[in-house]
Amino acid sequence: MNVAMLTEILTSGVAFAIPLLLAAGGESVSERAGVLNLSMEGMMLTGAFAGVFASVTTGSAVLGAAAGVLAGLIFGLAQALLSVRLRADQIVVGVAANALALGLTTFGARVLLDGGKGQGVPAFADIRIPVLSELPVVGPAIFGQTALGYVCLAVIAALAVVFSRRTMPGIRIDAVGEDAVSAGWTGLAVNRIRVLGVLIASAAGGLAGAQLALSEVRSFSENMTAGMGYLAVVAVIAGRWKITGILWAALFFGVARALQFALPAVGVHIPYAVLVMLPYLIAIVAVSGFVGSRNAPSCLTVPYVGRV
Amino acid sequence: MTTLHIRHPLAVALLALAASALTGLALAAAAGADPATVVDALVEGTLGSPFAVGTSLNNAALLMLVAAGFTVAYRAGLVNVGGEGQICLGGIAATAVGVSLPDDLPLPIGLTLTLLAAVLAGAGWAAVAAWLKIRRGTSEIITTLLLNFVGLALVVLMVQEPSLLRQPMTSSETLPQSERLADSAHLPLLGLPRNPATIAVVLAVLAVLAVGIVLRHSTVGLRLRSVGLSATAAARFGVPVDRTAFLGLAAAGGFSGLAGGLLVASTPFVLAEGFSSGFGFSGLVVGLLARGSMTAVIGVSVLFGFLVSGGINLQLAAGVPASTVTVVQSVLIILIAGAAWWTSTAKPANRSARADHQLAGDEAGDEGLDSGAVVRKPADDETEEVRA
Numbered sequence: 001m002n003v004a005m006l007t008e009i010l011t012s013g014v015a016f017a018i019p020l021l022l023a024a025g026g027e028s029v030s031e032r033a034g035v036l037n038l039s040m041e042g043m044m045l046t047g048a049f050a051g052v053f054a055s056v057t058t059g060s061a062v063l064g065a066a067a068g069v070l071a072g073l074i075f076g077l078a079q080a081l082l083s084v085r086l087r088a089d090q091i092v093v094g095v096a097a098n099a100l101a102l103g104l105t106t107f108g109a110r111v112l113l114d115g116g117k118g119q120g121v122p123a124f125a126d127i128r129i130p131v132l133s134e135l136p137v138v139g140p141a142i143f144g145q146t147a148l149g150y151v152c153l154a155v156i157a158a159l160a161v162v163f164s165r166r167t168m169p170g171i172r173i174d175a176v177g178e179d180a181v182s183a184g185w186t187g188l189a190v191n192r193i194r195v196l197g198v199l200i201a202s203a204a205g206g207l208a209g210a211q212l213a214l215s216e217v218r219s220f221s222e223n224m225t226a227g228m229g230y231l232a233v234v235a236v237i238a239g240r241w242k243i244t245g246i247l248w249a250a251l252f253f254g255v256a257r258a259l260q261f262a263l264p265a266v267g268v269h270i271p272y273a274v275l276v277m278l279p280y281l282i283a284i285v286a287v288s289g290f291v292g293s294r295n296a297p298s299c300l301t302v303p304y305v306g307r308v
Numbered sequence: 309m310t311t312l313h314i315r316h317p318l319a320v321a322l323l324a325l326a327a328s329a330l331t332g333l334a335l336a337a338a339a340g341a342d343p344a345t346v347v348d349a350l351v352e353g354t355l356g357s358p359f360a361v362g363t364s365l366n367n368a369a370l371l372m373l374v375a376a377g378f379t380v381a382y383r384a385g386l387v388n389v390g391g392e393g394q395i396c397l398g399g400i401a402a403t404a405v406g407v408s409l410p411d412d413l414p415l416p417i418g419l420t421l422t423l424l425a426a427v428l429a430g431a432g433w434a435a436v437a438a439w440l441k442i443r444r445g446t447s448e449i450i451t452t453l454l455l456n457f458v459g460l461a462l463v464v465l466m467v468q469e470p471s472l473l474r475q476p477m478t479s480s481e482t483l484p485q486s487e488r489l490a491d492s493a494h495l496p497l498l499g500l501p502r503n504p505a506t507i508a509v510v511l512a513v514l515a516v517l518a519v520g521i522v523l524r525h526s527t528v529g530l531r532l533r534s535v536g537l538s539a540t541a542a543a544r545f546g547v548p549v550d551r552t553a554f555l556g557l558a559a560a561g562g563f564s565g566l567a568g569g570l571l572v573a574s575t576p577f578v579l580a581e582g583f584s585s586g587f588g589f590s591g592l593v594v595g596l597l598a599r600g601s602m603t604a605v606i607g608v609s610v611l612f613g614f615l616v617s618g619g620i621n622l623q624l625a626a627g628v629p630a631s632t633v634t635v636v637q638s639v640l641i642i643l644i645a646g647a648a649w650w651t652s653t654a655k656p657a658n659r660s661a662r663a664d665h666q667l668a669g670d671e672a673g674d675e676g677l678d679s680g681a682v683v684r685k686p687a688d689d690e691t692e693e694v695r696a
Contacts, residue, residue, distance in 0.1 A: 038449075081646075086649055087648075088645040088646045092387075092596060093641075095389060095453075096638045096645065097642065099589060099638035102631070103632070103637075103638060104635055106629060107335060107339070107635065110339075111339050227457050234450065271468065272468075273464040273465035274461075274465060276457075276464070277458045280457040280461075281458060287451065
């Protein structure tokens with residue numbers, strides 16, 4: 001294991017971690033407000049599909065990314081209507097919404113994107129920041145993103161600052177998620193805040209999907225997120241609903257994923273399937289080991305009826 | 309009371325079914341197929357030949373098993389999202405046993421061993437989630453969901469590694485799949501002319517009926533329900549809450565595992581990547597739609613079983629992507645879940661009558677509180693309970 005190897009693992013680990021972290025960051029806002037979006041997987045997949053489709057149709061990757069966010073928001077509106085307004089079971093709706101997104105994007109890819117593949121998709125090019133990207137190991141990993149990648153990093157930072165536990169928006173979402181009834185009595189519009197939380201999660205999910213499709217893979221394939229959205233939800237739980245915890249969890253999953261490709265290259269023979277299941281095994285341990293449900297927002301998945 | 313009100317759960321389910329069917333037709337139209345072709349392809353793929361009917365019934369059998377298991381766990385308040393992973397583990401275990409059996413073993417013994425292995429493996433896989441739930445308080449929804457991904461990857465591992473279950477590699481074109489199961493582990497056909505329906509259909513119907521009877525008329529069923537309704541109250545009454553919940557989820561895994569075993573014990577009698585093909589998810593849908601009624605489990609499973617084979621023919625004959633079926637199913641769940649609040653608040657009078665009935669059945673036991681005659685307000689019930 002030399003420096004070049006290490007750099008490569010970290011670079012591809014960070015590349016995987018950025019969409020994951022962005023999705024998890026958005027999801028944490030929604031969860032702290034009391035709404036669980038198991039449908040993050042579907043939001044990312046929808047964002048990826050809309051991103052590639054719009055990018056192919058308009059020939060502009062920027063419009064593609066915008067379409068990804070927009071598609072995520074539309075998805076989020078439907079999710080918010082069901083989870084918040086209609087008080088449907090959030091877990092059931094989430095699992096079903098993922099299946100719906102998988103079915104629709106697969107359908108769309110077959111019908112709209114020639115045989116499921118979008119070849120020659122206008123995508124984002126890498127922008128290497130001078131000097132900083134020359135730094136050993138971390139330089140190429142962090143300062144060699146595409147323009148969209150830097151946008152993602154900025155959004156993650158913005159989410160972390162705006163919804164920290166010391167700002168008004170942060171305190172409000174925590175209030176709504178910890179004790180919705182009391183929050184309602186103090187005059188907070190509980191359900192409106194929750195809808196906003198879901199919309200933030202879905203926009204982040206859509207952007208994360210677009211990042212995955214337009215900066216990393218540069219095409220769309222059926223079920224291309226392959227469980228990444230679920231990992232984002234797990235990262236929120238493993239990170240105990242704190243942005244630093246979520247950051248470490250996302251990086252951890254990213255590096256575990258990068259090892260899938262790096263280990264065989266170094267000559268360590270581990271069957272591919274073992275490496276595929278590794279992040280999920282780690283996730284199970286993380287969810288059960290480090291964390292109980294103690295830190296979870298008290299009103300997570302509990303709908304708010306109104307003042308009682 | 310027996311009239312089918314618009315907000316009656318059955319009416320809501322039928323409306324949702326109609327709406328999702330329309331969605332499917334709209335998608336098919338978007339893919340360039342006219343409704344007549346679509347209906348033709350669906351009928352051809354489901355009822356057009358004995359082969360199609362048999363395939364649909366086999367699908368329905370698998371869905372029934374997964375849905376019956378889902379219902380058992382759901383009674384104890386646990387949501388088993390892990391059907392897919394449990395099917396995978398059941399399939400792996402059944403293959404491991406099935407390929408090592410001698411061909412001339414009597415069929416009842418060979419088949420029993422194979423399917424027993426499948427049940428145990430499925431139950432064991434769910435038991436991991438159940439154990440984490442009880443010991444560490446981890447949400448079983450998250451763990452069973454994650455275990456699906458692990459189970460799917462395990463199947464890939466099994467069929468790709470020659471030292472595990474991969475068939476001996478004779479050339480570079482040897483497919484990554486297991487050897488054929490021994491003849492003594494092959495599921496017999498029902499014997500209908502040119503019909504591939506296996507005894508899995510009979511097995512599944514029997515299993516569903518057994519689950520229905522156990523849930524409704526046995527101590528175990530009552531315990532499961534009490535844990536699901538209120539674990540604290542159940543504990544006060546001396547119900548072993550942890551053990552009951554554990555058994556509930558493990559049983560769900562056992563049923564899904566059996567479905568996996570039945571899959572590999574039918575044509576082409578091999579384990580291959582992706583053999584579980586979404587039955588775990590569809591079974592969950594059936595379980596949710598059936599709302600605990602075993603009659604509904606059978607009915608919805610048959611409907612979905614036909615829908616799945618219809619969807620495959622839709623792709624072959626009408627050029628509509630088979631993923632349309634997934635869309636129809638998920639729209640159906642979303643509509644039903646979204647209408648749940650609307651459905652249950654529909655008729656306040658009826659609802660409190662039902663609550664009365666439950667209270668009478670559960671708390672008052674044989675004291676003979678007549679529930680149907682007088683509809684009281686819930687508040688009255690509470691005071692009455694306090695007095696009792």
